[in-house]
Amino acid sequence: MTFCDHCGLLLPVGADRCPRCGAPAPAPFAGAPETEVPAPGPRYRGVQPPAANTLTTGGYFLYLCLFGIPVVGFILALVFAFRRGGNRARKRLARAAVLYMLLLVGVLAVLYVIAGVAAFLAAQPLRAGPWI
Ligand SMILES: [Zn+2]
Numbered sequence: 331m332t333f334c335d336h337c338g339l340l341l342p343v344g345a346d347r348c349p350r351c352g353a354p355a356p357a358p359f360a361g362a363p364e365t366e367v368p369a370p371g372p373r374y375r376g377v378q379p380p381a382a383n384t385l386t387t388g389g390y391f392l393y394l395c396l397f398g399i400p401v402v403g404f405i406l407a408l409v410f411a412f413r414r415g416g417n418r419a420r421k422r423l424a425r426a427a428v429l430y431m432l433l434l435v436g437v438l439a440v441l442y443v444i445a446g447v448a449a450f451l452a453a454q455p456l457r458a459g460p461w462i
Pocket of ligand 1: 334335336337338339348349350351352353
């Protein structure tokens, strides 16, 4: 970037004369590299994930509500979890929902068994031990 010594105009890169007054362009400083302004281009060159593989907050909310429906939600989660293709974020959410529901069913089954055994034992009449 150089300026005309005569009129002070900013000279275009590589010009040997001033376009306004015709004075010869000053020699560039010895050793001063000619700086190039980087060409404008895309600032973010990273690969953006395709929109088909993301879910918005509203999408997560919608699918969590759907998966929360007692029987239909479990079937929907199974379909979304194991169907080929489709939205990968939804697939991961559906798989997590299936695992969560299986865990919930397992824990509830254990609790029901414990409660059933306790109720059965509580219904038995008290008996005297053999030591009496
Ligand atoms: Zn000039």
